[in-house]
Amino acid sequence: MTEVYYDDDADLSVIAGRKVAVIGYGSQGHAHALSLRDSGVDVRVGLPEGSKSRPKAAEQGLRVVTPFEAAAEADVIMILAPDTAQRKIYAESIEPNLTAGKALFFGHGLNIRFELIKPPADVDVAMVAPKGPGHLVRRQYVDGKGVPALVAVEQDATGGALALALSYAKAIGGTRAGVIRTTFKEETETDLFGEQAVLCGGAAALVQTGFEVLTEAGYTPEVAYFECLHELKLIVDLMYEGGIARMRYSVSDTAEYGDVTRGPRVIDARVKDEMRKILSEIQSGEFAREWIAEDDAGRPNFTKLQQQGEDHPIEQVGRQLRGMMSWVDRPITETA
Numbered sequence: 532m533t534e535v536y537y538d539d540d541a542d543l544s545v546i547a548g549r550k551v552a553v554i555g556y557g558s559q560g561h562a563h564a565l566s567l568r569d570s571g572v573d574v575r576v577g578l579p580e581g582s583k584s585r586p587k588a589a590e591q592g593l594r595v596v597t598p599f600e601a602a603a604e605a606d607v608i609m610i611l612a613p614d615t616a617q618r619k620i621y622a623e624s625i626e627p628n629l630t631a632g633k634a635l636f637f638g639h640g641l642n643i644r645f646e647l648i649k650p651p652a653d654v655d656v657a658m659v660a661p662k663g664p665g666h667l668v669r670r671q672y673v674d675g676k677g678v679p680a681l682v683a684v685e686q687d688a689t690g691g692a693l694a695l696a697l698s699y700a701k702a703i704g705g706t707r708a709g710v711i712r713t714t715f716k717e718e719t720e721t722d723l724f725g726e727q728a729v730l731c732g733g734a735a736a737l738v739q740t741g742f743e744v745l746t747e748a749g750y751t752p753e754v755a756y757f758e759c760l761h762e763l764k765l766i767v768d769l770m771y772e773g774g775i776a777r778m779r780y781s782v783s784d785t786a787e788y789g790d791v792t793r794g795p796r797v798i799d800a801r802v803k804d805e806m807r808k809i810l811s812e813i814q815s816g817e818f819a820r821e822w823i824a825e826d827d828a829g830r831p832n833f834t835k836l837q838q839q840g841e842d843h844p845i846e847q848v849g850r851q852l853r854g855m856m857s858w859v860d861r862p863i864t865e866t867a
């Protein structure tokens with residue numbers, strides 16, 4: 532069985548003895564910067580002049596400097612800007628300051644796995660990748676809990692890269708939940724697959740399609756929303772707590788019989804083949820090339836598809852229904 536690292540396996544004083552730069556203050560950046568600070572780490576946030584994240588970080592009492600200044604001051608540089616922006620930030624602000632013995636950290640491995648960033652051999656290159664959205668990484672930390680994380684070491688120039696990554700993971704709450712060691716290759720490919728085929732792409736398409744089938748057959752949109760979206764969270768909560776078995780224990784026999792007989796008809800061999808194709812596009816670098824080119828072109832296709840998603844009827848009915856449930860529309864974070 533894979534080794535899982537918990538709080539007792541990581542030494543907080545390792546990261547507390549370093550100067551850390553967090554580049555970016557979005558979903559992950561705000562969570563890392565605030566939790567590092569609350570764990571006693573000397574942290575500064577690197578953001579360009581004019582960045583709309585600057586006031587948020589400053590309001591939270593963090594010292595904000597430019598990415599160049601942050602990389603010059605710090606000896607651990609964590610890049611938490613968008614994946615598509617990282618290669619330019621690296622070239623302009625980090626590379627000139629990446630002297631021997633420093634550590635370059637990532638929250639996701641895309642830029643290293645696909646060689647968009649090639650650090651020099653005399654620095655540590657490591658990853659601390661929480662397996663959850665940044666706003667929940669912060670919320671769990673504040674609540675005394677944690678989101679599981681992956682750590683990986685691509686280069687160990689100092690001999691201390693793993694201890695440093697585990698220490699960093701402890702400072703953001705990861706070792707409270709469990710940290711697994713992996714590689715940049717495995718993290719990048721599984722993370723992209725998970726978000727495309729299951730967690731974001733697969734789940735969103737499943738919900739929208741179920742809603743469409745019911746409403747096109749004449750059923751009430753509000754009923755369809757509760758059935759296909761709202762209740763999904765309650766079902767997934769049971770899976771999160773006790774696996775698919777606990778969900779099946781809790782639902783009726785009728786639901787469980789429908790689940791085991793009809794589920795495989797929805798997610799059938801054709802869907803599995805398509806998932807394999809998606810995985811091979813990730814592994815070959817085809818997806819990364821497509822995404823970088825789309826970003827370089829100003830994201831025309833992405834913007835169109837985002838708009839289509841926002842215009843889907845499930846969003847309108849959902850907004851109305853959630854408006855009646857004050858506890859559902861909780862701000863995703865108190866801080867960013």
Ligand SMILES: NC(=O)C1=CN([C@@H]2O[C@H](COP(=O)(O)OP(=O)(O)OC[C@H]3O[C@@H](n4cnc5c(N)ncnc54)[C@H](OP(=O)(O)O)[C@@H]3O)[C@@H](O)[C@H]2O)C=CC1
Binds near residue numbers: 614
């Ligand atoms: N979202 C998540 O929960 C997860 C993300 N990750 C990884 O974490 C990394 C960050 O993603 P995410 O948190 O979603 O990013 P976001 O899009 O939420 O945030 C991006 C942040 O970077 C800032 N930024 C944009 N351009 C620059 C620049 N040139 N220099 C410095 N800062 C800049 C933005 O500032 P501004 O406000 O000015 O735009 C913003 O503060 C990615 O590698 C991602 O794959 C990993 C696990 C989960």
Ligand SMILES: CC[C@](O)(C(C)=O)C(=O)O
Binds near residue numbers: 662664722725731
């Ligand atoms: C599931 C999406 C994710 O991989 C994440 C929150 O872990 C991301 O890139 O945002």
Ligand SMILES: [Mg+2]
Binds near residue numbers: 661662663
């Ligand atoms: Mg992920």
Ligand SMILES: [Mg+2]
Binds near residue numbers: 639722723726
């Ligand atoms: Mg991801």
